[in-house]
Amino acid sequence: MKIAVLGTGNVGMTIGAKLVETGHQVMMGSRTADNEKAVSFSKRFPDRASHGTFSDAAAFAELIFNCTAGIGSLEALQQAGPSLGNKIIIDVSNPLDFSQGMPPTLTISNTDSLGEQIQKTFPSSRVVKTLNTMWCGLMVNPGLLKEEHNVFLSGNDASAKESVKKLLYTFGWKESQIIDLGDISTARGTEMYLPLWLRIYSATSNGAFNIRIVS
Amino acid sequence: MKIAVLGTGNVGMTIGAKLVETGHQVMMGSRTADNEKAVSFSKRFPDRASHGTFSDAAAFAELIFNCTAGIGSLEALQQAGPSLGNKIIIDVSNPLDFSQGMPPTLTISNTDSLGEQIQKTFPSSRVVKTLNTMWCGLMVNPGLLKEEHNVFLSGNDASAKESVKKLLYTFGWKESQIIDLGDISTARGTEMYLPLWLRIYSATSNGAFNIRIVS
Numbered sequence: 001m002k003i004a005v006l007g008t009g010n011v012g013m014t015i016g017a018k019l020v021e022t023g024h025q026v027m028m029g030s031r032t033a034d035n036e037k038a039v040s041f042s043k044r045f046p047d048r049a050s051h052g053t054f055s056d057a058a059a060f061a062e063l064i065f066n067c068t069a070g071i072g073s074l075e076a077l078q079q080a081g082p083s084l085g086n087k088i089i090i091d092v093s094n095p096l097d098f099s100q101g102m103p104p105t106l107t108i109s110n111t112d113s114l115g116e117q118i119q120k121t122f123p124s125s126r127v128v129k130t131l132n133t134m135w136c137g138l139m140v141n142p143g144l145l146k147e148e149h150n151v152f153l154s155g156n157d158a159s160a161k162e163s164v165k166k167l168l169y170t171f172g173w174k175e176s177q178i179i180d181l182g183d184i185s186t187a188r189g190t191e192m193y194l195p196l197w198l199r200i201y202s203a204t205s206n207g208a209f210n211i212r213i214v215s
Numbered sequence: 216m217k218i219a220v221l222g223t224g225n226v227g228m229t230i231g232a233k234l235v236e237t238g239h240q241v242m243m244g245s246r247t248a249d250n251e252k253a254v255s256f257s258k259r260f261p262d263r264a265s266h267g268t269f270s271d272a273a274a275f276a277e278l279i280f281n282c283t284a285g286i287g288s289l290e291a292l293q294q295a296g297p298s299l300g301n302k303i304i305i306d307v308s309n310p311l312d313f314s315q316g317m318p319p320t321l322t323i324s325n326t327d328s329l330g331e332q333i334q335k336t337f338p339s340s341r342v343v344k345t346l347n348t349m350w351c352g353l354m355v356n357p358g359l360l361k362e363e364h365n366v367f368l369s370g371n372d373a374s375a376k377e378s379v380k381k382l383l384y385t386f387g388w389k390e391s392q393i394i395d396l397g398d399i400s401t402a403r404g405t406e407m408y409l410p411l412w413l414r415i416y417s418a419t420s421n422g423a424f425n426i427r428i429v430s
Contacts, residue, residue, distance in 0.1 A: 105325050106325055109325050110320050110321055110324050110325070110410075111320055145429050145430065147429045149429040152411075180418065181414045181415065181418045182418055186418075188410050188414075189410045189411035189412075189414035189415070190411060192324075192408070192410045192411060193407070193408055193411045195403050195404045195407045196404035196408045198404065199397065199403075199404035199405075200394065200396065200404070202396075202397065203394060203396045203401075204394070204428075204430070206430055208430060209428050209430035210428075211426040211427065211428060211429065212426065212427045212429045213415060213419075213424050213425075213426060214363075214364040214424060214425055214426065214427045215360065215419070215421055215423060215425075
């Protein structure tokens, strides 16, 4: 599959590498066409990876990962706007504001979420929020932890969520680990979990954790 | 120990009953001295339970549980104000606003929390936020779930947190299940988890769950 990964931070690089390893053609998208990290990624996987602007990557792809920092996600997606069409946007970002120091606060919360704002801004696209509740190393390798743990899905389009589930299986997630929370407004739940994630991380000095729903 | 339970909803009644069963003297506090549920609670445990106003209960007690609805917690505690002194207030409430329908939003979040507001309003008291991340049946009976799961502590006073831990042990919690997140500002994390709790509850139709930190 042709997949765009928007954002060249740790999350984008980790997801991009996993997509290449699992056989996809990946275009890394960034603000500028010659982003240093994206260029080096293309060199690392010359057969399967390329790079370009957000717009180039979105035009190339059948499916789009939003791995940009949440505070800049809408702007990044707006640059890709005309090419988003009715494509699936897998949104793994969180609206974290680090400008006032640590721990960050959320720029959007409670009565709205970044997932919803993306869906509202691009009504033809099919936004699925997922993977935003954990460190990127676990996103693409859930088996790093010996016990089962969970990942959530939020989105309005059932078939888009099915497609995303299939992609999650290729990342190592089992069906029993995936919890479909409902429509995109449920992204408020997963985004607002971040403040707890940050406090657990701070208290335990370990980011390689995730939550398991015990019932 | 003499313990006040402020609030006569499900949470207050569940915690009050557990405290009586584990040998404490409990006074249920409510807006009015003759609250029907509090009267019936006293009749159920004539040797160990009594009831009165928020102020009566706080004056009676060495330790205070805030089990009022979050939206009314500050007002309830203000009624008890002069009797709070430097007592431990175990705050299990969440600032949920149901006025716009389901799911509720939070009245305080992101840059503040109800736990912090209570601590700021009563600076001599020692507020410990805990147990607010689960259904009350699990608060007092964590063994209902076969697997281990976690409970969090937030508070500024280390010795108060130690006292609360000891009380949690008598509820059935093991040391390995209790995570001290840090000072009272970390209550932002546990209170902001509620929107995720509500979506998981809605998606699974089961409130008898909790999260386990897997690492």
